[in-house]
Amino acid sequence: MTAQASAADPAPGRGAGPVPDQDVEAGRLSAVRRYDILDTPPDGAFDRVAALAGRLFDVPVATVTIVDSDRIWFKATHGLEGVKEIGRDPGLCGSAILRDDALVIPDTLHDPVAANNPLVAGEMGVRFYAAAPITTSDGHRLGTVNILDTKPRSITEEDIATLSDLAAIVMDEMELRLSAMRALREEQERRTAESMHAERERARAEAERAAREQAEKDKAAIAAFASTLQRTLLPPALPAVPGLELACHYRTASVHDVGGDFYDVFPVDADRWAFFLGDVCGKGPEAATVTALARHTLRAAAQIDPDPVTVLSTLNTVLLTDVAAGSRFCTALFGLLTPQEDGAFTVTVASGGHPSAYHVRPDDGGSVWVKAVRPKGGMLIGAFPEAHFAQSTFRLAPGEGLFLYTDGLTEARTAQGAMLGEDGLTGFLHQRTGSLTATALVDDTVTLLDALPEGVGDDVALLTLSVPDSESVPEAGVAATAHTTATPEHFGQE
Template sequence: MTQQASATDPAPARRPELVPNPRAEAARIAAVRRYDILDTPPDGAFDRVAAMAARLFDVPVATVTIVDTDRIWFKAAHGLEGVKEIGRDPGLCGSAILRDDALVIPDTLRDPVAAKNPLVAGEMGVRFYAAAPIITPDGHRLGTVNVLDTKPRSITEDDTATLADLAAIVLDEMELRLSALRALRHEQERREVERAAREQVEKDKAAIAAFASTLQRTLLPPALPVVPGLELACHYHTASVHDVGGDFYDVFPVDGGRWAFFLGDVCGKGPEAATVTALARHTLRVAAQIDPDPVTVLRTLNTVLLTDVTAGSRFCTALFGLLSPQEGGGFTVTVATGGHPPAYHVRPDDSGAVWVKAVRPKGGMLVGAFPQASFAQATFLLAPGEGLFLYTDGLTEARTTQGAMLGEDGLTGFLHQRTGPLTATALVEDAVTLLASVPDGVGDDVALLALSVSDPETAPDAGVAATAHTTAAPEHFGQE
């Protein structure tokens, strides 16, 4: 394939110095960067090309090089140990990348540029050099495949074609590597986009949950008041931290030392329900200051919900009660209902069990559904040691281990079986414990409000209030 140059061969014509065009060189360097191959670890595919070139041309040294801005970097080097890169000027490869065809220098000492190269002038003493440029599909020359010998020689046109084929094989390997890099980068970018999207979703969820929790708390009293002779306790749980619930309750003073209380449930959830919740709570409070009669208050709320455009077509259920303190302890309670589940009047009996009576005035209709809705009320005495338990239907619609809803019968049975002090706090805590035992969790919002009359002989000036607002998931149902 190769033959040694004769000492009597005529000296070759001086090769003109090729100076790269600055704009073309900038584009070439950009192509080098595109392949991201500089300073990468050794690669078997490129090493095999260098070894093949050395065997085909029967030379001691063959290399695959990439030409950087100011250096020649060796991607593969057969027979050239310990050399990773050399300066670009004066260069062999640096000149080869400026040509469209292979560069062949039979005798480097007779070439004015090659003679100054460190591989020629130095200890290695290279006398023969041939290189084919590695040319990209868009015409940029990244580097060269080179064969070197310490003896002058010449090669045939077929040899130079073989060298060009080896350079093309190197480019094919670089293209495969670039495709793999692009696929990897695309996958990394996709994963990064997904990660960022997940993080944004989590941030959005947290923001929505925080907003919903904050909004929910504005719709509920921050704390229950202290009412002389009465213990109060409440609990609120939203089925989803992302939704603003429609349940509401409050206890507040009215005229003549009397106190009003209410508990209700707006149809639906979310911003629209929150609007109605805020409207209902505000209306009930204002109406009670004008006339605290429970039926009158519910009629006022019915009118407002039907005429206020912010309420839309939403309605609610509600219980509204009026507490009038009695001499010697206890309260006269008047409760009006607007389509709401019954409250429960509870007291211990002589046998140690709990006496339970549903407070269910007949005829109470949904509030905000019908212009001529009628509302009913009942009056009874809440004596010392007795309690009143109010709730929304999220409690009675919770399903037991048998899959059936707890219902009013189940709640009545639960209250009958209670043991221990019959106080407002105990009633609420027991109901929370009951809900925590529901196997599939609570599917709806739950509001609880309990009142109990203190015994004046043991606590003549007692007034206790407990407030709990919970927005955790059902499996974490509990008082905060």
């Protein structure tokens, strides 16, 4: 049961406070080291938890902290810029990790420990503090998710449960991060062993050369995958791809739910680029966990073998076997871009139960030629062990574009009350006038969404690619654009 501390409530961590059991503390610190999280760079997933806590509880400061042996380190902060760590004693977080439930201090000036804390006694003047422990599956409390205010206040049991859910989301993200690193190490060890076995049959000189090459490839793959662990559920911006223009848009149906739509664009080798867009079944923390797992898996699988069908098959296996995914499944389109000497791109797209992408180009009549790109036979990802995935290859020439979306777009209601549907979307693209650049496609679709009387009932993710006319392609590529918005009815609320 969660306690709200008061001046008369000698809860654990108040006053002089209990001294942590040495064996328990040793085990806790070992768990902190196991997750290898201390002093890591900023990570958008954790930053979003801090920002979400600030918005949900309408407090000026929210943090995600990890408690070390002698310090409290801030993994993410909202409203507390420039602070990386503080001493552990006296520390509010240091008290919070000594208890199984959340710690709530309605007025810090009435608390013997909190009253001496630098955040309370100093210029910031914190008067309210609440924290939920970030707890591992084997019971170790690594740190806390905290909310702070400059005036005394109380919170409800429902609020405390929400704060505990945010702490659980942080724990899930750390588990995914650890699981991904372990899986990568195991895969690299297996591949290295297979390579060594094959090379034993060759001459010593050839075996040594191949082993050196494989070691370099393994090192590069590990470095590339480690960098993907720092990515967020949605990339803050798209990369600049030489000879290609990119644009994206993400619109949430509700600011209170974490959506399951995702997309990304990234290089797989010196010349080729990969892209994907998908939609996880459901919403909320569980869907966000699967979204993170899907993004990390797709990026990692492409570093090993970028073949689109192989990548989706790998994701299918992971969703069926990883306990973090539960029984959730997703749809996705995964594509591979290969530039050609004439400025065009060869595009190979594999489908896993996702709505069609659309290949568009101007026609002779002044309208737009539209062709659906949906390989036949692509099944849901994470639903069946023997799922089949299909792919198709086509040429994206200068002046042409590719339009990808999630089903929140086609399920949106028109003024007549009917869903827009694939026919409505095809008609919208066919009747467009003007440029077919990636940015124009996204901007016009956003205008269409804004004009819908009821907005959207589900999250909408858009990803567009276009090849500029050869005369207008800069040497360094085309700058990408990114948009992230909520539906208009939610702006300014809570």
